[in-house]
Amino acid sequence: MPEERVSPKSSIAQVLMGVIVIALGLSIIFVPSLLENFWLLFIWVPGLIMEYNAIRAEKGLFVAGGVLLTVALALTLGVAFDGFYESGGWALFILAPAVGLLQLYLAGGRKPRALLTPIFVLTLVAVISLIPSVLSKWAIITVGALLIGFGVLILLKKK
Template identity: 30%
Template structure:
């Protein structure tokens, strides 16, 4: 009977500590920063189960997708959610990662898997390029125009009047 009271006492103390830390905001901070772990954990679990030969290679597809998406969410959580304006094409890249892992580690994978992964990766790359071009590309265009104009102005050794 005393072991039972001891166990119940430990559970009550643990619940009290959890409630106190929750009211102090400790869990709120951890949840705000580390919630992508709940997406990363199944992705890594799929990889671990495949490499330990428990599950077939098909689990690498959702494993790669979940792992890639969790990395995106970690970056946005740690740096800023404004970063999602630049990283959104990675959601198209995530299935490409999963398909490529499936192709890479399964010797019997269909040839179309690599083609699908490549098409998705190219689309994601093009969308990344367009996103960068449309958001910060104007700065590059301005710098190029200034450089070309400066070259035209200073390339002549003779001074010419207007």
């Protein structure tokens, strides 16, 4: 019977995968509450894999990877901190596509300026959405008054 040869790369990957599966099994046995939030791994892992592959070859995967990782971060923070979404954390979901597009823009050899428009708009919407949760009541009124004044100036500006 011929002897099978295993390359060092595959044996290292095999050992690593085995250790990860054993650690996961031990974690589930000794920390049963781990299963309550286990679903988050189904968002984190594909996002990390896409980012890894985007760095290696396929730059287009930065968009999907960036979106998944930002959504995974928002969901993880929502699980970790009660009231995270109510206090403005939901704006991270708006920011997710902007993060992916920004990664694509920064990683791409040619820099298509058309990507900057959705990046800017989505980031602006997310930041404006966060303002009420970060500022006091008077600061919000001040920001609102400034925006109204700016809008009036735009309307009255002569061409």
